Amino acid sequence: MIYPLCFLLILVGLYGVVANRNTVKIVISLLIMQHGVHLLLILIGYRTEGTPPIMDPGTPPTVFSGAAVDPLPQALVLTSIVIGLGVLALLVALCVRLYERYGTFDVGEMTRLRG
């Protein structure tokens, strides 16, 4: 049930990127889409009634790997969040500079490159 909701979140973000005219709203929709992707990644590693993947020194590894959720997607999501942060910083800087040049946040006005 939760996987379709995850995809719905991704699609909402995608719709926002396509349909918005304000550059800042496009960037925020991109962020929503990235949240959806990260949620999907974490859910793929989820195990019902699983324990957090932190190992006590006393637990044998087989018991641990049978009970804990998968830590690898969590590591992937952490990396992806950081990459998303870098891209967000660049995109917001572009939005600010675009406002300085064009005087508006409306992508419909930024049509110097055509053909």
Next chain:
Amino acid sequence: MLIPLFIAIPLAVAFLLPLVARGRPIVSDCLANATMASLTIMAFASVGEVTLYHMGAWPTPIGIDLRLDPLASLLLITVNVVGLAAGIYSVDYMRQYRDKRRYYSLFLFLVAGMNGVILAGDLFNLYVLMEIAAVASYALVAFGCQHEELEASFKYAILGTLASSFILIGVALVYGVTGTLNMTHIASRMSDSGMDPSLLFATALFLCGFSMKAALVPFHAWLPDAHPSAPAPVSAMLSGVLIKAIGIYVMARLIYNVFGADQGVLGLLRWLGVISMVVGGLLATGQWDMKRLFAYSSISQVGYIVLGLGLGTPLGVVGALYHLVNHSIFKSLLFLNAGAVEYATGNRDLKRLGGLNRVMPVTGATSLVASMSIAGIPPLNGFWSKLIIVVACVQSGFYGLAAVAVAVSIVTLGYQLKVQRYAFFGAGSPVSTPPRVEPRLMATAMVVLAIGCMALSVLVISGLDDPILIGPAAHALLGGVFAL
């Protein structure tokens, strides 16, 4: 040889440059170009080696691998040679911008990311390095910070981030089904279990994402704005190697070596290739901005490469890889020429240029070599690669595709002649300031690439179906799932 040095050296120098090179620009020039020169030498030295490097000495299913095989060597040579030429060119060209330190830093991030994507043996590592190269390219496209550069970079950044998100969803699905991210391991798990519906969805997502990175036709909207707006050496890198290293190379690796090439996916690649060839070629003929024309031409030539990959036969793959290398060299040369024209006259509008052959003989001569190569005139390199692709089409029975390939080649000749006639030949146009001769280092970079164009045609000496470096690379791709 230590493979991680291909990623570590440019990354380290890219971090050091803003800190160390605070004085005159010549320090960052020398440091960056020395890095590119050493990478080129290492790339040539890596030919013939087949190595698997475990990062942190963790064994294969657990750790991240870097893999060097003949295809990776071929791409490494291409990326680093074009990078060296663009770096030498930037010494003079980037004097008109203010911040050379940060430019070289971003440039080296781009090179590090591309080298990493070529060497990656692990899906998520590939994603991270691809993002490094992509974010550096978004910043480099916006480097001039004028209206058009910012608009182009915003469009490119949004579409590129969308593509990366699709790829990440694909990686998530592949991990969910196979339980591993290592490419060899995924290949062996899939050869046991076969294609799952989620893996089919993941293949579709990968195709969408990497087609956006490679600028194939339904997904090409960012390229005609981004490549002209970037500074000329960055355009050469983007159009010459970035769309191939993070677009086509990864697509070929995943389709041939990881998922296994089945006829549905190959048919889709043929369609994408043909449509890109035709649309790119036709749209290029109507352009009057020199760099925008070359950008559409890139879309068209990438269509040739993807068509060759979609054929699936050994000759098709050889033709595709040969055309990939050829296009890197002559398209980057064409963009460097356009940059020299813009440096000398201040504009790139074909209607206002003319007679540049008299003032800029080096640019004119190298641009003639590049135009003849891309149009496929024997005995230059473009002729051989296009011939191999057309013969491969006929061999597989796709006579219609072969006819379209030949027709688009004639269209290519048409728009290249347009550039030659309007910019270089003909009477000089009445411009107020006379154009300046191109500086020596820019001319050197262009001559190096032009010699590369002519030298690449020598590769077919060992036979049309097994050229010197391309044959082993094609065998690495066609070997099916990884056997290392």
